[in-house]
Amino acid sequence: MIIIMNSDWTTQVLEKFAYKRSLASLREEQLFSVFQQPLSADEQFALQFLYAYMPLNDLADYNGELFLSHVRASLAIRNKVPWGSTVSDHLFYHFVLPYRVNNENIEDIRNLLFNELFDRVRGLSMEDAILETNYWCHEKATYIGNDQRTVSPLTIIRTTLGRCGEQSTLAVAALRSIGIPARQCYTPRWAHCDSNHAWVEAWADGRWHFLGACEPEAKLDQGWFSAPAKRAMLVNTRVPSNYAGPEEITLQHPWYTEINLLDNYAVNKTITIKVLNQAGSPSSAKVHFQLYNYAEFSTIVTKTTDQAGQVTLTTGLGSLYIHAVGEEGWGSILIHTGDANEFTMVMSKEEVRGGISDIDMIPPLSVDSKLTSAATEQEKQKNSERIQEGSQIRAAYEATFVSLEQSSQLADQLSLNGDRVWNVLQKARGNSHEIYAFLQNQSPIYGEWPLLLLESLHEKDLTDTFQITLDDHLLGSLPLIESQDTDLDKSFTSKYLLCPRIHYEMIAPYKHRFQERYSEAEKELYRGQPEAMYERLAGEFEIIEGMNHYNGSATPLGSFELQKGDRLCFHILLIATARSLGIPARLEPTDLRPQYFMLSHWTDFCSEGTSAPALGYVHFIKDIAADVEEAAYFHNFTIARWTKGMYHTQMLLFGKKDVFDTPIELVCGQYRLITGTRLPSGTVKVRLAYFDISPSTTTKLTLSFRSKDMEIPILASLSADAMDKELFFPQISMKAAVQPRGAVIAWIEPDREPSKHLLRELRELAPAFEAWNGQVILTAGEDKLTASFSLEQDAALPRNASFHLDQSYAGLNLFQPLVVPKRMEQFPILFVLDNVGRIRYMSEGYKLGIGKEALDAIHAIANSHQEID
DSSP states (O other), X not given: OOOOSOHHHHHHHHHHHHHHHHHTGGGHHHHHGGGGSOOOHHHHHHHHHHHHTOOHHHHHHOOHHHHHHHHHHHHXXXXXXXXXXXXXXXXXXXXXXXXXXXXXXXXXXXXXXHHHHHHHHTTOOHHHHHHHHHHHHHHXXXXXXXXXXXXXXXXXXXXXXXXXXXXXXXXXXXXXXXXXXXXXXXXXXXXXXXXXXXXXXXXXXXXXXXXXXXOOOSSSSBOTTHHHHTTOSOOXXXXXXOOOOSSEEEEEETTEEEEEXXXXXXXXXEEEXXXXXTTSSBOOOXXXXXXXXXXXXXXXXXXXXXXXXXXXEEEOSSEEEEEEEETTEEEEEEEEGGGOSEEEEEOBOOOOXXXXXXXXXXXXXXXXXXXXXXXXXXXXXXXXXXXXXHHHHHHHHHTTSOOHHHHHHHHHXXXXXXXXXXXXXXXXXXXXXXXXXXXHHHHXXXXXXXXXXXXXXXXXXXXXXXXXXXHHHHHHHHXXXXXXXXXXXXXXXXXXXXXXXXXXXXXXXXXXXXXXXXXXXHHHHHHHOXXXXXXXXXXXOEEOOSOOTTSOOOOHHHHHHHTEEOHHHHHHHHHHHHXXXXXXXXXXXXXXXXXXEETTEEEEOOOTTOOOOOEEEEEEEEOTTOOOSOOOBTTTEEEEEEETTEEEEOOOOTTOOOOSSSOEEEESEEEEXXXXXXOTTSOEEEEEEEEEEOTTOEEEEEEOOOOOOOOOOOOXXXXXXXXXXXXXXXXXXXXXXXXXXXXXXXXXXXXXXXXXXXXXXXXXXXXXXXHHOOEEEEEEOGGGOOTTOOSSOOTTSOTTXXXXXXXXXXXXHHHHHHHOSXXXXXXXXXXXXXXXXXXXXXXXXXXTTHHHHHHHHHHHHHHTTOSOO
């Protein structure tokens, strides 16, 4: 029987389906021929529902057979699992049926995951089935930080690694594959540290529960992130539908709904923003709620004012930067949500030109995390054993990857540099055999070029790009490269002609297809006049914004077939076409303008009658009075250009530090510099500086940071007996550890978050810790060690770091009572000691930037001459 929640909803679905079908008329056969097959009423309507709310990119890149297979599997699974009848139609359509979780590549995986999991969860309750599914996810993947493109669940399984957004994509896909409603939850940006986080909510027996994806706990509603979530300003999820549920709706878009889940995690309140024009009347505007994060004001939600000029939001008790823009102007105010329930801002068209202002962004206070249902010691022990078992399963699979020995043999066989070959094969992980075969097949013919192609890709591309795609780009590019009558070096040619990667789209074959489209005369014309190619493509392509609601892009070939997409998709298609015809091309790094290379310089693609934007330069001057150790883009400063009533951050290289030597080229206009000094409490001391960039001139600008004024209290002191005690294995006394420079001691769970974040920070900050040259002691209890970790020195960690085993937690039991009365259980636990054994800094549990804060404490101790000689 066809599932209908109500007639209005059904009518809306069918209307949106018809509209999407009309949009995708150029791919009618590929997408909609499945409706000519015999379909049940349930199958037909489920398909129509998926198409109705499908992102435009998916209409471009995938075919109807994939979606039909997914629908049939979902409906069949609903009838097989014991809880299928308890899941309402409303939950099924919104949180089980959807095939997409994030911006991952879509693959036909529902039956595959079901077959993996069903025997493991058969006979379990829904709650236990959720827990068991997460153990399976842990067997398949663990955490690593990487770029913003979300890989598919199969790629995560293939590589065993993923960031939190990818781990949660895998877990949601797995839970849905056994008929359990699941959704990916995000805090878009933390208020107290520079990052975000994603986890999972799963529905069981009438209520939603949270869990950390691939990070099993003994019970639901537990996770290392539960404490920081209490400091969140927003937790949300996106539903591909005009969803009407019990949660607060933060955005009701025609093609999706964003809902606010903060009430499940943090103390909050509902605030009202009232927007007025200069006459004091209500003003129509879009209101952007922004947090300081990664040195920019990042929008966590945008809402449109009602007829009274008002918007409301349920949010945490911290600071927000509010920016409104509409036809009557714009306006910005800083608010602290605890100060009032209603805040008023007045719109203006007055531009900010020059000047400096300081503001403080204060996060919600830290709150102790109390578990709703604490696990027993027996449950904790069982959970620890399952984690160990899962790590062993994962390690056994990782042992099947191409080895260093196999890589060296291949390099010798192909006369290629062994380090370079191992670099790409090691990064490819579970895809290493595919990359191995590509090199083995193509390098005997084309020498170094296949390796150069692989080196031109992002690291993540090596895990999900296959030979058919690599062959297309290699064989489609080399004849053009060989015919180039230029002095371009291999590095440049590899990056802007050979490389298939344009932005963060999925890499797929396209070069031969685009080359076949044009006659030789057309190709010759476009190589000499790239603007003619631009005009042709622009005339064929329809720009449609607001229909790609997962922050992804279609493949160039998909955009070409559909001939519709947002402006970024068009620019990706433009660059891909140019490279396919032998025209070096790129998206300009700071603002993603499409450009081609001709006559020894980069030129913007421009339509007839328009011209490229005027350019100028900013030259940053170092503030010698600032106490910040090092300026780094997106770490503690950014610049943003004023366009259409808002500041838009310029996309300089993440972490770029060499910002003082050479002026940076920018499009002319008005800019805002943000610098931020984050304190251990999470508060940020922000400085805003406004400046202009004029044509062909250089603006000199001091990169000025506010002082940290950091006090380093004495939290506790080790006794003489404690200083002499031999701890850990290998043994070391605290007296030896802290002499002569002090010490950092950290207890970690090496294979779990958030300890992995700390280890990553220590690797990134290795030069600074080595310059300090005190001891960095990393230790773990026997119960925290897994098969994927050994106590051997990690080569990327500071050279002054060492690993030790803390048997029975004798070391932690020595430190912990000195600082806090309760047992510390949230790892990592880190202490900074001065050179006489006084504890000067402590951190427990999740907080990004612990490594930097430890360094700040070390420097503050040294600068205040608090070390005792």
